[in-house]
Amino acid sequence: MLDTLLDIVAGTFMIIGSLLSLAAGIGMLRFPDLLSRLHAATKPQVLGLFLLLAALGIELRSWAVVPILVMAWGLQLLTAPVSAHMVGRAGYRTRHLKRETLIVDELAAVVVAAEAREERDHGKKQHRTDFID
Numbered sequence: 264m265l266d267t268l269l270d271i272v273a274g275t276f277m278i279i280g281s282l283l284s285l286a287a288g289i290g291m292l293r294f295p296d297l298l299s300r301l302h303a304a305t306k307p308q309v310l311g312l313f314l315l316l317a318a319l320g321i322e323l324r325s326w327a328v329v330p331i332l333v334m335a336w337g338l339q340l341l342t343a344p345v346s347a348h349m350v351g352r353a354g355y356r357t358r359h360l361k362r363e364t365l366i367v368d369e370l371a372a373v374v375v376a377a378e379a380r381e382e383r384d385h386g387k388k389q390h391r392t393d394f395i396d
Contacts, residue, residue: 273321280314283307296361297354301347312339 290303316332354360355370362368 269321269324273318276314276318276321280311280318283311283314287311296364297359298351298364301351305343305347309339309343312336 284307287303287306287308290307291300294300294303313336316336320329320332352370356374
């Protein structure tokens with residue numbers, strides 16, 4: 264009886280996790296801009312992987328695999344948001360996104376300040392090289 268119930272829970276987790284991973288893949292292909300695609304790549308994928316790993320843990324019925332499964336999910340939790348954040352910032356700076364889809368642009372002031380600082384520092388470097396010649 265308990266084995267049947269655990270098989271049903273594991274099967275349900277596998278189906279839902281697979282559907283979430285499929286939704287992430289479809290979103291990567293179908294969404295129109297960079298930020299929407301990043302959202303599709305990270306949000307359902309992390310939960311989908313968790314459900315698939317939980318199903319694997321339930322199906323194997325061994326405590327020995329739990330640390331490995333937790334580590335795999337932890338690495339996904341650490342890398343997916345960080346990589347999406349870095350790709351999003353790079354896409355923002357290179358203008359590979361649709362600005363009209365942004366409701367609030369919180370990064371604009373930071374980018375303008377960084378560009379001004381970069382121009383100021385570049386001017387100082389040119390000034391120093393004039394004295395060397």
